[in-house]
Amino acid sequence: MINYSSNVSLKDFTTMKLGGRAKFMINLKSLSQLDQIFEWVKQESIDFLMIGGGSNIIWLDEGFNGLLIVNQLSGFEVENHQNDWIIKVGAGEIWDKIVAKTVLLGLSGIEALSLIPGKTGGTIMQNVGAYGQEIQDSLIDVEVFDTVTKKYQTLNRDQCLLDYRSSLFKNYQPRRYLILSLRLRLSKNHFKYHPYEALNHYFNDHKIVPEDSNTIRQAVMDIRQTKLPDPNKIANCGSFFANPIVSQEQFNNLNLDIKNKVPHWIFDHKIKLSAAWLIEYSGLKDFHDQQTGFATWFKQPLIVINEHGKTTKDLIKFKDLIVNQVFQKTKIRLSMEPEFLPN
Numbered sequence: 001m002i003n004y005s006s007n008v009s010l011k012d013f014t015t016m017k018l019g020g021r022a023k024f025m026i027n028l029k030s031l032s033q034l035d036q037i038f039e040w041v042k043q044e045s046i047d048f049l050m051i052g053g054g055s056n057i058i059w060l061d062e063g064f065n066g067l068l069i070v071n072q073l074s075g076f077e078v079e080n081h082q083n084d085w086i087i088k089v090g091a092g093e094i095w096d097k098i099v100a101k102t103v104l105l106g107l108s109g110i111e112a113l114s115l116i117p118g119k120t121g122g123t124i125m126q127n128v129g130a131y132g133q134e135i136q137d138s139l140i141d142v143e144v145f146d147t148v149t150k151k152y153q154t155l156n157r158d159q160c161l162l163d164y165r166s167s168l169f170k171n172y173q174p175r176r177y178l179i180l181s182l183r184l185r186l187s188k189n190h191f192k193y194h195p196y197e198a199l200n201h202y203f204n205d206h207k208i209v210p211e212d213s214n215t216i217r218q219a220v221m222d223i224r225q226t227k228l229p230d231p232n233k234i235a236n237c238g239s240f241f242a243n244p245i246v247s248q249e250q251f252n253n254l255n256l257d258i259k260n261k262v263p264h265w266i267f268d269h270k271i272k273l274s275a276a277w278l279i280e281y282s283g284l285k286d287f288h289d290q291q292t293g294f295a296t297w298f299k300q301p302l303i304v305i306n307e308h309g310k311t312t313k314d315l316i317k318f319k320d321l322i323v324n325q326v327f328q329k330t331k332i333r334l335s336m337e338p339e340f341l342p343n
């Protein structure tokens with residue numbers, strides 16, 4: 001007999017605080033529950049969906065007529081080698097607690113990913129990145145349950161197809177794999193600071209020399225707490241728009257003023273533009289829309305906050321307003337980073 005709840009409000013399962021209701025919900029705490037869950041799902045002929053902390057999803061108003069599986073799989077194992085340590089983490093562990101533990105152990109590799117909300121499994125979904133680090137830099141492999149073959153499998157880093165805010169799980173085989181745990185390789189004795197503009201400014205201003213992973217963690221936490229709204233106090237799901245990636249030709253065709261001013265980064269013959277700058281250039285920083293109840297954050301316009309919005313339908317109206325105005329002013333079409341569910 002599985003222990004599920006019925007007719008739960010999905011607002012409690014997203015940091016954006018929107019959405020209808022789920023027919024059923026279960027907390028997955030151990031792998032032994034999986035067989036029973038899939039037996040039941042088959043019997044009832046219902047759809048299912050796994051989430052972590054709900055910090056990168058927006059539920060539709062019509063809700064989810066199926067079983068919501070909330071990943072709470074725990075675990076933190078350390079394999080102690082001379083220079084590289086390997087850690088195995090349960091997908092349901094709160095990500096920032098894992099970063100804190102590794103920093104305490106004197107390990108480096110994920111310290112710049114401090115204070116990213118959500119669970120460990122969620123980090124793989126969009127190859128989370130911040131302040132010059134991405135999860136793919138440390139990932140060894142991911143243990144998954146394949147819901148098509150009903151088999152457990154280990155996928156190595158290459159098989160996860162991690163790229164800028166994308167992965168096998170998000171872009172190529174959505175909803176096929178349940179992420180159960182992952183292994184990371186972290187460095188014990190070889191801390192190296194990889195310069196990153198925002199961190200360079202911070203260290204210069206505070207006269208700090210970055211000498212270990214803890215210096216980076218503390219700096220990142222300080223910057224994030226100053227710049228970003230805390231989702232526990234102000235409903236939001238982080239960057240609402242992804243930085244657009246354009247070809248050299250598209251970049252050359254931009255209006256001269258934008259081309260000269262837009263912050264951009266060149267990689268793999270492509271150019272990543274700052275979506276925050278494009279939004280601000282279009283006059284939409286700290287923009288509050290009374291009609292829908294949504295706004296762009298005054299310190300970082302990439303973030304959409306829910307001030308008094310009630311429906312996802314209104315959020316979509318607000319998103320379209322931003323996308324259309326930015327397109328009119330810059331000829332660049334922004335795309336969303338979080339995902340609407342169910343999709």
Ligand SMILES: Cc1cc2nc3c(=O)[nH]c(=O)nc-3n(C[C@H](O)[C@H](O)[C@H](O)COP(=O)(O)OP(=O)(O)OC[C@H]3O[C@@H](n4cnc5c(N)ncnc54)[C@H](O)[C@@H]3O)c2cc1C
Binds near residue numbers: 052127178179
């Ligand atoms: C204030 C704030 C700041 C943020 N900053 C950053 C940032 O700097 N960089 C960044 O990259 N992101 C950032 N994010 C986005 C988000 O926190 C991350 O993407 C996070 O890793 C999502 O994890 P989650 O557990 O909340 O995933 P959820 O939102 O629960 O799920 C996201 C997607 O992954 C799927 N999923 C989740 N867990 C599993 C699993 N175990 N198995 C199968 N599918 C799963 C869900 O079905 C959904 O499709 C930020 C968000 C907020 C609110």
